[in-house]
Amino acid sequence: MPDAVMIFAAGFGTRMxxxxxxxxxxxxxxxxxxxxxxxxxxxAEVPRRVVNTHYLAEMIRDHLTDQDVTVIEESPExxxxxxxxxxxxxxxxxxxxxxxxxxxxxAGPNPLTLLGDAWDFDRMDALLLCVPLERAIGxxxxxxxxxxxxxxxxxxxxxVYTGVQILxxxxxAGFPDHVFSLNRLWTEMAxxxxxxxxxxxxxxxxxxxxxxxxLAEEMLGT
Numbered sequence: 001m002p003d004a005v006m007i008f009a010a011g012f013g014t015r016m017x018x019x020x021x022x023x024x025x026x027x028x029x030x031x032x033x034x035x036x037x038x039x040x041x042x043x044a045e046v047p048r049r050v051v052n053t054h055y056l057a058e059m060i061r062d063h064l065t066d067q068d069v070t071v072i073e074e075s076p077e078x079x080x081x082x083x084x085x086x087x088x089x090x091x092x093x094x095x096x097x098x099x100x101x102x103x104x105x106x107a108g109p110n111p112l113t114l115l116g117d118a119w120d121f122d123r124m125d126a127l128l129l130c131v132p133l134e135r136a137i138g139x140x141x142x143x144x145x146x147x148x149x150x151x152x153x154x155x156x157x158x159x160v161y162t163g164v165q166i167l168x169x170x171x172x173a174g175f176p177d178h179v180f181s182l183n184r185l186w187t188e189m190a191x192x193x194x195x196x197x198x199x200x201x202x203x204x205x206x207x208x209x210x211x212x213x214x215l216a217e218e219m220l221g222t
Contacts, residue, residue, distance in 0.1 A: 004047070049068070092169070127198055137204065
């Protein structure tokens with residue numbers, strides 16, 4: 001089970017419209033609690049927690065002043081998920097890590113616990129937590145992956161990536177670009193049969209758009 005987690009919190013949150021004019025998306029509240037705090041609660045038992053920032057970075061830094069969290073500000077540009085994760089490796093260390101998006105809400109068991117229990121270092125380069133479309137609250141459009149019987153993932157299908165995974169980071173060094181998405185790494189892993197998925201048994205809400213707030217609160221019963 002990884003002892004470090006990377007929480008992605010650097011984006012502009014443009015899909016949120018006016019809600020992110022004066023605050024970063026991770027500080028939007030759902031049920032009286034910020035998205036970032038909800039994410040941090042899920043990984044409270046992980047020894048090393050890292051949050052990246054860019055847009056209104058000082059607000060996130062101030063919000064985390066009293067918490068045992070390392071904040072890394074990406075400047076002058078956002079590095080995307082792949083570049084951002086590679087930039088944080090001096091703090092995260094060389095071993096596999098959890099990564100989490102900060103704009104999702106879960107109703108059910110702790111997603112990190114499920115991933116940790118299912119992680120197989122020898123077989124997997126990444127293990128992505130997914131949810132079937134019918135349990136993906138607020139999701140617009142199709143799914144991201146197909147989950148085979150042996151647990152391997154391929155692009156396209158009815159499984160939605162929840163934004164939480166365990167990932168080996170050694171392959172990040174092979175990308176020449178400064179800014180790049182983890183999607184590129186997943187594609188390479190899938191081509192080698194090393195990209196795996198795990199179904200989340202509960203429900204998951206996408207809070208990447210304004211309507212997701214009320215849907216998430218309804219899901220949580222708040």
